[in-house]
Amino acid sequence: MSGAAPAPGPGPDARPGDGAGAGPAGSDALARAALAAERALLGGEPSLSRREVATAAGVRLRDARALWRALGLPNVESSVPAFTQTDVDALAQVTRLVADVRLGEERALELARAIGRTMDRLASWQVQLLLEETGSADEVPARLQEVVEDLRPLLDYTWRRHLAHALDQLAADRLARDPAMTMQRTVGFADIVAFTSVARRVSETELGRLVHRFEVTAADVVARHGGRVITMVGDEVLFACAPGAAPAGIALDLAEAMDEDPDLPRVRVGLATGRVVARLGDLFGTPVNRASRLTAIARPGTVLLDGPTAHPLVGTPGLDLRPLRERELRGLGPVRPWLLRRSPAGAGTGSGADPEGAASPSDDEALWRLEGLGGP
Numbered sequence: 001m002s003g004a005a006p007a008p009g010p011g012p013d014a015r016p017g018d019g020a021g022a023g024p025a026g027s028d029a030l031a032r033a034a035l036a037a038e039r040a041l042l043g044g045e046p047s048l049s050r051r052e053v054a055t056a057a058g059v060r061l062r063d064a065r066a067l068w069r070a071l072g073l074p075n076v077e078s079s080v081p082a083f084t085q086t087d088v089d090a091l092a093q094v095t096r097l098v099a100d101v102r103l104g105e106e107r108a109l110e111l112a113r114a115i116g117r118t119m120d121r122l123a124s125w126q127v128q129l130l131l132e133e134t135g136s137a138d139e140v141p142a143r144l145q146e147v148v149e150d151l152r153p154l155l156d157y158t159w160r161r162h163l164a165h166a167l168d169q170l171a172a173d174r175l176a177r178d179p180a181m182t183m184q185r186t187v188g189f190a191d192i193v194a195f196t197s198v199a200r201r202v203s204e205t206e207l208g209r210l211v212h213r214f215e216v217t218a219a220d221v222v223a224r225h226g227g228r229v230i231t232m233v234g235d236e237v238l239f240a241c242a243p244g245a246a247p248a249g250i251a252l253d254l255a256e257a258m259d260e261d262p263d264l265p266r267v268r269v270g271l272a273t274g275r276v277v278a279r280l281g282d283l284f285g286t287p288v289n290r291a292s293r294l295t296a297i298a299r300p301g302t303v304l305l306d307g308p309t310a311h312p313l314v315g316t317p318g319l320d321l322r323p324l325r326e327r328e329l330r331g332l333g334p335v336r337p338w339l340l341r342r343s344p345a346g347a348g349t350g351s352g353a354d355p356e357g358a359a360s361p362s363d364d365e366a367l368w369r370l371e372g373l374g375g376p
Contacts, residue, residue, distance in 0.1 A: 030138050037141035041148065043086040050078045057091040063105075064091060070109040072116035114281060126151075172242075186247035186273040186309055187287045188227075189295040190218060190254050191236035192265045211235070213264055217257050225250045230283055238291075240283055243273050248313055248340060251303040259301050266301045270294030271340075273308040286332070293329040294337055303340040310338035318343050 039045050048056070054064040061078065069075075076082045098108045130140045130147075169183075192198065192214060199207055211234055218237040222229050227241035227250050241247040251269040258267045272290035276283045287306075294304040305313075310321050322339040329335045 030141075033138065033141040037145050040145055042084045044084045046082045046084055048083040048085075048087070049081055050076060050083060053083045053087050053091060056088045057095060059091055059095055066109060067091070067094065067112055070112035070116060072113070072120050118281075182275045182277050182285075184243060184274070185240045185276050185283065185287065186243045186271055187230075187276060187283060187291045188239045188241070188247055188251055188269060188271045189236060189291045190239075190251070190267045190269040191295055192258075192267055193300040194265065195235035198265055210264065213261070214258075214267075217261070217264070218254060221253045221257060222250055225253070230281070236295075238283075238288070240276070243309070243312065245313065245316060245319075247271050247273075247309065248303075248305075248316075248319060251340065252342060255301050255303055268295055268298035268300055269303040270296075270298055270305075271303065271309045272306040290329065290332055290335065293332060293335070297327060297329075297337070305338040305340050307336055307338070310340070313340075320344075 050064060050068070051061055054061045057064070065078075094108070094112075097103070103111070127140060127144065130143050131137060134140060134143060198210070202210065214235070215232050215237070218232065218239075219229055222237070222239045222241075225241065225246045227239050227246060230238040230240055232238075239250060241250060248271070251271055255267055255269055258264045270291045270293070272287040272294060274285065274287035274290075276285035276287055290306050294306060298304045304324075305321070310323070313319055314321055320341045320343040322341075324337045324339055326334045326336045
């Protein structure tokens with residue numbers, strides 16, 4: 001089916017105020033431009049109903065409707081002429097793909113959901129970026145038509161590159177031998193400190209810029225160390241990486257980048273390591289929850305690690321690891337956090353602790369007071 005939302009667009013008789021123009025005339029102009037762009041994206045004026053598309057593609061209407069919903073596209077009544085020949089071709093192609101690859105119905109719908117979620121987010125970003133670039137909603141439809149064909153080969157190239165990387169990870173993780181689809185990962189959370197109060201102090205435009213800078217900075221830092229952004233929601237980012245020094249580098253660089261930018265609030269970061277379940281691009285499991293809980297108790301600008309993340313790093317040049325007192329983390333029981341910092345130039349790790357995290361009481365209490373984590 002067509003990747004663009006094929007629901008009937010607003011026509012020239014759209015109600016005043018429906019568009020983003022300054023008044024009825026502006027609204028009508030935007031509606032007409034959007035309708036023209038929609039027809040160009042869909043390959044013509046919609047003239048087929050969903051029932052007709054399903055019949056032409058040789059697919060049951062029920063299956064066509066299930067696929068449509070899995071793709072996350074707007075609901076359209078079966079009799080509404082909202083589709084074109086492009087939709088017929090796409091539905092027939094999906095049917096051939098399922099048959100050739102021998103995907104079951106459930107797996108085919110999961111694949112459709114993954115594509116739908118990705119394309120929905122990408123389309124929203126693209127329209128938003130063009131709006132910010134032009135400063136006028138009236139110009140977006142025409143600009144989108146100008147760039148859409150140039151974007152297609154870039155999308156294909158990027159997709160193939162990510163597929164190649166995913167295959168590398170498959171080989172490294174030996175997922176084919178693990179029916180549970182679990183893998184060993186270090187998971188990290190980074191969130192903006194006091195984001196709610198920040199949001200109340202700034203305008204919506206300023207808030208949008210702040211979130212954008214945070215997202216760009218986080219994505220750049222994670223990619224630089226070979227990690228992967230799992231989710232990014234406004235004031236926080238969830239990332240993952242193979243265990244080792246790379247996740248520590250991501251966490252420290254993130255905290256330092258925010259500290260050094262006068263226009264960005266500070267962040268706090270939590271890292272946890274263990275086996276996680278991979279599902280539709282997301283990760284689930286205890287390490288994800290543990291990283292989130294560690295982030296919640298970290299001080300602004302600091303990085304906290306769990307034991308499995310910290311122990312292999314003890315003695316690593318350039319890193320300073322200090323074990324702290326055990327902390328009861330909600331739903332997880334007692335966990336001993338480790339404080340991660342960079343070592344001063346020419347110094348060792350500075351931990352002076354055994355890998356199990358036994359620190360002297362005086363040092364431990366001083367660190368708790370220093371970092372504001374509170375003692376027992």
